[in-house]
Amino acid sequence: MKDDWLSERHKRLLFLLCPVVLAVVDTIVSVGPMHASTLEVAIGLVGGVALLARRRTPVAVLLATVPGVYLGTGWFAAMAALYTVARLRSERRPLIACALLVAVAHYLPVPLERLGEVGWENLDAEDAVLVSLAPVALGRAVAMHAELATRLRELSESRAREHQLVARQVLATERARLGREMHDVVAHQVSLVSLQAGALRMSSTEPAVREAADAIRKLSVRTLEELRHMVGLLRAAGVGGGDLSPQPRLADLDRLIGECGSDIDADIDAAACRDCPDAVERAAFRIVQEALTNVRKHAPGAKVWVSLRCQGQQLCVEVRNGPACAGTEPLDLPSGGHGLIGLYERVHLLGGSFEATALADGGFLVSAILPTSAS
Structure with missing residues (x-):
């Protein structure tokens, strides 16, 4: 690293x-050929040394080199x-003025020295124009190249940032989808365990069995609470790996x-299970699963009607339940708050x-209408 820094420093010093x-x-x-005086030589040397400050005050340095151009002892400095x-x-405008100043200073002594000669005026005029236009053209070309390189670098950085944002958005969407899948699957299975434990507690007369059933219900509740916490972490942090759902x-x-x-009471059309897109099938399954889970949570023992049928290019899903049975103990299961919202997002997408x-x-009543063909 130190050698690279010294090398870059040497390059800048050489360029200066x-x-x-x-x-x-x-x-x-x-x-030598001009037999110039000491003053003319000194003026040319001053213009050359002034180039040390050309990047800080370029116009002032140019003005310092103009006398050397006029005297013929400092055209390269100009x-x-x-x-x-x-x-x-x-x-x-300032650039044109500087170019004209150098051209005039380069051409002005010529007519005075070669007034009687024929043909020299046009040749020296072309030389004066070339001396002034060549540096301007080269300088602007280098400036435009540097500007284009800077814009290209900024564009590349902008595209890289855009790709990162898109990747983050895709990752966030996948995390949310995995969170909903985890909530749907595990909450359904754990609520079944809690329901069976409640039924065992109500039907058994042995204290040990009732105590074990209570312990299972409490563990089910704790499991769903941990699930809700894990879903929150899954939404907030990145998750690697493939599709786990x-x-x-x-x-x-x-x-x-x-x-x-x-x-x-299930009324499921067998034809509805065929020729449906995978996303539609998963959404319909999740709607029924979430609705049955909510019935067990909020209306245990209630009569449930499940209907699934095809109507043209649409799949109609309906889950309806009656009121909870009197005297039935409700399941004290936590809710992650993503059930119905997740279903709405699925169907809407x-x-x-x-x-x-x-x-x-x-x-x-939970009902949904899903298109079975791409529009």
Whole structure:
């Protein structure tokens, strides 16, 4: 790292001193044929040494080199100063004025010396224009190249930041989806355990069995509380790995309803389980699963009606329950608050409609309409 820093420092020092040395050499070389005086040589050398400050005050350095151009002892210093002005300044009028100043200073002595000669005026005019335009063109080209390189670097950094934001958004969406899947699956299974433990406690007369059933119910409640905490962590932090969630199908509804052990009247159209997109099947399964879980939580012992049928290009899912049975002890299960909201998000993303309303008889209705074909 230290060697690299010294190398870069040496490069900058070389870039700073090289034009100065060339300007001094140009002055010394041009003095011989001209038989210039000491003052003319000194003016040329001053213009060359002034190049040391060309990056700080480019216009002032250019003005210091103009006398050397006029006297013929410092044309390279003027070209270097004019290049620096064009490299650092983008204003058009000051740049044109500096170029014209150098061109006039370069051409002005010629007519006085060669007034009687024919053809020299045009050649020297072209030379004066070239001496002024070449540094300007080169300076602006280098400036534009540096500007384009800077914009390209900023564009690359912007695209990299955009890709990172997109990746974070995808990760956040996947975390939320995994959280909903975890909540749906585990909450359903644990609520079944708690329901069976409650039934065992009510039916058994042995104190040990009733005590064990109570312990199972408490452990179920604690498990769901831990689940809610884990879902919160899953939403807040990154999770690596592949897809960890199960992929249920509508064909699994019979097994799901059979596991519940409640009074459920199911009307499932067999044709609805065929030719449906995977996302629609998973959404329909989750709707039924979440609705049955809520029935066990809030209306244990209630009569439940499950309906699933196809109507044209739509899949209609409906889960309705009556009021809870009198004297039935409700399940004290915690809620993560993501159940119905997650169902609404699923159905909405699929382009369907979702409704969850309380009924006049004390029951509850969950219904959804899902499109079965891409629009």
